[in-house]
Amino acid sequence: MIALEQVEKCYASGEGPVQALSGVSFTLGEGECWGIVGPSGAGKSTLLRLMALLEEPTRGRVVLDGVCFAQSSPREKRHARQQIATVFQDCRLLSRRTVAQNAALPLQMQRLPRQEIAQRVEESLWQAGIAHKAGAYPAQLSGGQRQRAAIARALCQKPRLLLCDEPTSALDPQSAGEILELLRQINEGGVTMAVITHDMNAARALCPHTALLREGKLTQVGRTAQVLEGAFQPFAPLERGAL
Ligand SMILES: Nc1ncnc2c1ncn2[C@@H]1O[C@H](COP(=O)(O)OP(=O)(O)OP(=O)(O)O)[C@@H](O)[C@H]1O
Ligand SMILES: [Mg+2]
Structure with a gap:
């Protein structure tokens, strides 16, 4: 589905360049x-x-379904x-938005119809086992619940x-x-x-x-x-x- 071909990633930093990845080839x-x-x-x-x-990448290719992303x-x-959806370690939930509002945000940015957003949010919260906290803010959740909320937000994207x-x-x-x-x-x-x-x-x-x-x-x-x-x-x- 996705392949990295001879990928290198080099970051610039105050202490000079950092070679974070070199010669990585990997297929999922x-x-x-x-x-x-x-x-x-x-x-x-x-x-x-x-x-x-x-x-x-700095060098090499990332290929999704046979198509080179850079091209x-x-x-x-x-x-x-x-x-593609990502669940980050720190969850990255917005503190002033409820669990349901956090989940809806990426779909709102995609300008999906309101009704579809509501339906996807509801389904995803249920699937991730966090529907009972739909109206809670991240600060009101346990670590496990925050992780579920972040997973629900990812699932919303199907x-x-x-x-x-x-x-x-x-x-x-x-x-x-x-x-x-x-x-x-x-x-x-x-x-x-x-x-x-x-x-x-x-x-x-x-x-x-x-x-x-x-x-x-x-x-x-x-x-x-x-x-x-x-x-x-x-x-x-x-x-x-x-x-
Ligand atoms: N944006 C960036 N700018 C400069 N250097 C970076 C950047 N992101 C990562 N690095 C450097 O690239 C290297 C790999 O970092 P990365 O975050 O991918 O490691 P990791 O395996 O996820 O580590 P950890 O288990 O601690 O999360 C490190 O030396 C890091 O300092
Ligand atoms: Mg890391």
Whole structure:
């Protein structure tokens, strides 16, 4: 569905250029669910932003359904971006908007008819298990509820591809398990998915395939159990179950 071909991403910074990704080639097939793991600063969030088509690579290509994103027209780019939703680690909910208003916002920006927005918001809040908090503001929610609200906002877009950046990192084990179950159901419903996680159990529970990033390079790609086994040695925290 989406492929990165020999992608490099270099950022300018006060201390000189930062090579966040180099030589990354990676394909997410239709309906698949991939884990993306690796130490802090390895380039995981950068990879996710490139797949979300929010940033373009310094070199290499991002190809969606066989079409190179960089060579698409502005209209095609808009259409491509609308097929992809991202759930960020910090949820990025607007504090002055209720859960339902937050979910509606991307659809309002797409200028969808009011009735369709209302229907999609209602369905998504139910699916994400947060309908009972539709009128609550983010500050009135628990961490797990905020995560559900962010997932509901993503579902409202009816995405083909859902990208999640550490969706369970701030949650207690029970809430984390519930969010993983919700994501599993969404994937089973046919949505292609990539999930960044530091939690090996989350990767095992949710993702049949995993990609391991180190210092901007993809060092292992394959079945989750094998990749995580290979990732074990160099990191002391792994012995306690986390990447
Ligand atoms: N906008 C930016 N400008 C400059 N440097 C950046 C920018 N975004 C990321 N970087 C740098 O790129 C590298 C990879 O960052 P990235 O956020 O992708 O890592 P990560 O694997 O998601 O880490 P973490 O697990 O801590 O979230 C880091 O060295 C980071 O400082
Ligand atoms: Mg990150």
